[in-house]
Amino acid sequence: MHEWASRALKEGYWLNTGQAMIVGPGEKGQMLHRDIALWPIFMDGAKNAPEAMVSILLALSDFTEEVGATRVVSGSHLWDDFRRDADPTEYVSAVMPAARRFSISERPCMEPGPTPPSIRGGEACT
Ligand SMILES: O=C(O)CCC(=O)C(=O)O
Numbered sequence: 334m335h336e337w338a339s340r341a342l343k344e345g346y347w348l349n350t351g352q353a354m355i356v357g358p359g360e361k362g363q364m365l366h367r368d369i370a371l372w373p374i375f376m377d378g379a380k381n382a383p384e385a386m387v388s389i390l391l392a393l394s395d396f397t398e399e400v401g402a403t404r405v406v407s408g409s410h411l412w413d414d415f416r417r418d419a420d421p422t423e424y425v426s427a428v429m430p431a432a433r434r435f436s437i438s439e440r441p442c443m444e445p446g447p448t449p450p451s452i453r454g455g456e457a458c459t
């Protein structure tokens with residue numbers, strides 16, 4: 334992550350978050366969101382705002398559609414309007430076995446999938 338973050342965030346960076354994202358049976362899915370919305374100025378700039386945050390999500394258990402693999406709206410980091418709602422047909426699921434990871438700029442929309450029948454664990458670092 335250090336190599337990638339150093340390249341993407343040219344002025345240097347801080348480790349912002351390191352947290353387990355454990356989702357279990359009966360829990361509601363998280364709404365589709367962009368983490369960069371924590372800093373609205375970057376939402377206003379949309380695709381022209383500077384890259385301010387990058388993330389890695391590591392699967393601690395298998396990520397399948399059934400257990401709520403994170404959904405990502407591919408290409409949403411290039412939208413002109415970051416407040417536009419994504420259409421469900423635009424989602425792709427980050428299906429991957431445990432111990433794999435995916436890396437994203439924090440501009441994309443993403444959400445965990447539907448309520449899982451078993452525990453789904455992820456580790457997020459931003
Ligand atoms: O747990 C997930 O699938 C997504 C987590 C998330 O939204 C985040 O780490 O910011």
Ligand SMILES: [Fe+2]
Pocket residue numbers: 366367368
């Ligand atoms: Fe998030």
